[in-house]
Amino acid sequence: MTKTISVFGLGKLGFPIVACLASKGYRVIGYDLNPATIKAVNERQPNIHEPGLAELLEKVGDLSATVDYRYAVENSEVTFIVVPTPSQADGSFSTKYVEAAAGQIAEGIKAKRAYHLVVLTSTVLPGATEGRIKPLLEKVSGKKCGPDFGLCYSPEFIALGTVIRDFLYPDVILIGESDPKSGKLLSGIYQTVCQNNPPIVRTAIQNAELAKISLNAYVTMKITFANTLAELCERIPGGDAEAVSRLLGFDSRIGRKYLSGALAYGGPCFPRDNQAFAFFAKTVDCEARLAEATDRENEHQNERIVALVRQRLGEVKGKRIAVLGLTYKPETDVIEESAAVRISGALLQQGARLSVYDPAGLENARKVLGEKGVIYTTSAKACLKDADYCILATPWNEFKNLKPADFISGMKKPVLLDCWRFFDSDGFSEQMDYTAIGFYRGDKNEG
Ligand SMILES: NC(=O)c1ccc[n+]([C@@H]2O[C@H](COP(=O)([O-])OP(=O)(O)OC[C@H]3O[C@@H](n4cnc5c(N)ncnc54)[C@H](O)[C@@H]3O)[C@@H](O)[C@H]2O)c1
Known part of the structure; x- marks a missing residue:
């Protein structure tokens, strides 16, 4: 033994x-x-x-x-x-x-x-x-x-x-x-x-190697499908990605996990395992078209959030944008391939000024985003101060404490893009300019 x-x-x-x-x-x-x-x-x-x-x-x-x-x-x-x-x-x-x-x-x-x-x-x-x-x-x-x-x-x-x-x-x-x-x-x-x-699946080594990257390639495909669903829901009156996902999730062939429809997937495993799956397919003279499309679509998800910000703000140059959450998901300090950081980087490039806050990932984000045009704050409320726009990018639990009053009193203009349908939609939209990914955007579609 x-x-x-x-x-x-x-x-x-x-x-x-x-x-x-x-x-x-x-x-x-x-x-x-x-x-x-x-x-x-x-x-x-x-x-x-x-x-x-x-x-x-x-x-x-x-x-x-x-x-x-x-x-x-x-x-x-x-x-x-x-x-x-x-x-x-x-x-x-x-x-x-x-x-x-x-x-x-x-x-x-x-x-x-x-x-x-x-x-x-x-x-x-x-x-x-x-x-x-x-x-x-x-x-x-x-x-x-x-x-x-x-x-x-x-x-x-x-x-x-x-x-x-x-x-x-x-x-x-x-x-x-x-x-x-x-x-x-x-x-x-x-x-x-x-x-x-x-259950313990014992098999030949090459099957295990393929199974590992296949699993993540499959999950990224599912996340991406859900993200497309969210985009569709934003365009149909009364559209609610939560309701559609709930239904799909009850089907035992599908299941509810990773079906929320929010930001692009990121982190140290999903993007690279999916790309490796597509690479491996080529080495055996095969095209993994779904994996390749998933990768492209994931890129689009970051671009679409930047476009949404621009749609609301017009020119982002000189505007202060508060980004709540930077890690690729809560409960980690990892920012590798994080959608929050990718979106922040794109906005910075377009001349926006950022104030950012994350409970664990600030120092890692600093190494990527740098100092120019970015204020690293030590609380969510400090992050909101004087901002023209806010993106809730990573759904850390501690952000649940934020109330509409915090946005209204702290920001220059209380405009919030909630990428995770994290806040109570009715409560927030009654009091401030609130948009949630995956909900019908109504007039906001026109920009
Ligand atoms: N992090 C995850 O969520 C996750 C999940 C599944 C699989 N994996 C895989 O597990 C592996 C490790 O991932 P990680 O996230 O822990 O990486 P990591 O970079 O956090 O840690 C790797 C460690 O290995 C050490 N190291 C490098 N070369 C070494 C050597 N020759 N001998 C001894 N130590 C050495 C490094 O100093 C480092 O401490 C990767 O292949 C990754 O794809 C990671």
């Missing part, structure tokens, strides 16, 4: 994973290139924004991190690889960090007598695990995949902000296995860690 697990890569995914594994009684040894991260794990002080991680770390038993990668491998039976696989210009994923980690793990395997299982969690394209990682492990270790060590591709379908819950209560576990022995070993680990006895 597995007692000790090592994890290479202790970032947004790896750090919560080591905490979860250690909380279930495993001895866990983490390894990361970044000494600050190793310190954070050893001191049990999260250096990432993930709800519940600090609390979980208070309860975990045998968790440590080391700079000595060979020690980590030699003293464990299983190693997870959770290092970055950044997107490249053509949409593919770079495996350079995975290969570096695999080379290090192979050195450890070489020095070991016992069987070792390597689990690749990082997102890769179909063919990468067996085409690149397996030969590398065999070459450096001088051992054979199968008898000497096992290899699984087991990606996570986890969302930032709920990593711990998603890891402990997954809808499904996916294991691509080099052979039944490796898959069985990994299944056993998940069975002890997951709290909800999830």
Whole structure:
């Protein structure tokens, strides 16, 4: 039975994973290139924004991190690889960090007598695990995949902000296995860690690789469909995307999740997995037209919000626009591919002056939006001050405290674009100029 697990890569995914594994009684040894991260794990002080991680770390038993990668491998039976696989210009994923980690793990395997299982969690394209990682492990270790060590591709379908819950209560576990022995070993680990006895799909590695990017490509398609629906509802008298989505959501073939119709999808996974899906299709002489259309349509969603602002303000040059929320979704500090930041950047380029506020993502946004023309405020109310227009861009819970009076007294002109139908539509539209994405816009259509 597995007692000790090592994890290479202790970032947004790896750090919560080591905490979860250690909380279930495993001895866990983490390894990361970044000494600050190793310190954070050893001191049990999260250096990432993930709800519940600090609390979980208070309860975990045998968790440590080391700079000595060979020690980590030699003293464990299983190693997870959770290092970055950044997107490249053509949409593919770079495996350079995975290969570096695999080379290090192979050195450890070489020095070991016992069987070792390597689990690749990082997102890769179909063919990468067996085409690149397996030969590398065999070459450096001088051992054979199968008898000497096992290899699984087991990606996570986890969302930032709920990593711990998603890891402990997954809808499904996916294991691509080099052979039944490796898959069985990994299944056993998940069975002890997951709290909800999830279905475990064990398959050939290339199916698991395809399934991972397919899932996100499918979800982005669904989000995009919902966004188009919202656009349609804005054009029909009485149109209400909420009502239409509710109906669709009850159908068991569709389901309600990701069907809200709001802003473009963003974050570190959705856009790039969708693009990688389209890229991969081309490599096997196939066109993933739906994925390509989804990508284009997602771009359009950002452009359409900028157009809505322009429609109401006319020229945005010199106008002060308040942006509430910058992260790609609430409960994270990540702003990668965030619609809020993309829209803010476009408005800035057109000469608008911005005041922005986000409960967690301000510093990350500052690195992208810069200082020129942007005031970074420390509260929602400060953000509204003297603004000509406000965009509710990320539906953080704390914005629920805002009342029409805050917009009326704080802003130069109380005009609000609610991208998430977040506020009470009737209450707000009675008192101020309020537009919500997905509701009929009436005269506002004409601009
Ligand atoms: N973040 C998510 O929501 C999510 C969800 C599903 C899948 N993934 C995938 O998981 C992988 C990791 O994502 P992340 O968001 O945790 O990345 P991250 O950038 O937050 O963290 C990666 C960590 O790996 C470390 N690292 C780099 N090279 C290393 C090496 N050779 N050895 C040891 N450590 C190394 C980095 O220092 C960093 O701490 C990616 O492939 C990503 O696509 C992420």
